[in-house]
Amino acid sequence: MSNRVGYARVSTIGQTLDMQVQTLRSCGCNKIFKEKASGADSERSELKRLIRSISEGDTVIVTRIDRLARSTFDLFAIVRKITQKGAQFYSLAEPWADTATSTGRLMLAVLGGLADVERDLIRTRTAEGRARARNAGVKMGRPTRITNIQRQEIKIRRLAGQPLKEIATDFGISLSTVSRIATEKITKQ
Secondary structure, eight states: OOOEEEEEEESSTTSOOHHHHHHHHHTTOSEEEEEESOTTOTTOHHHHHHHHHOOTTOEEEESSGGGTOSSHHHHHHHHHHHHHTTOEEEESSOTTOBTTSHHHHHHHHHHHHHHHHHHHHHHHHHHHHHHHHHHTTOOOSSOOSSOHHHHHHHHHHHHTTOOHHHHHHHHTOOHHHHHHHHTSOOOOO
């Protein structure tokens, strides 16, 4: 027996779920998962519960696609999880988003292709931005806690036989950091 399962979400505490819940109930949803969380939040507990609870033949219904996902990539990933469990997906505001129809499956396949393109564009832009920043002299990663002079002192003290633990305590760094620095070449100042 198939169930109609609803998912309602608002982004902020000040918003209410009332209209979404009422709409989902009126279209026959016997269980509705309600969430107050950002669509960008990948750790939405109610969405995870919904996906765990659905069975083959169930239909997950939302009032609008943006209640389920913030991006094409997220939408495709969530709908794929739903369909992998043998359930269907349907959006009331976007009737083309219906995995029970061949047109809906085609549209979602196109969205999957767009999601791949979107992910590649983001990856490319991020890599280009990092390269521009490095070329402009921006140091990436965490700022160093040890100055170059301190690095040299660590190397000299280690060569003199001081224990790693003593040096680490003196500089307030880990044993592995002392060990890594100690293996670097000593540079002349």
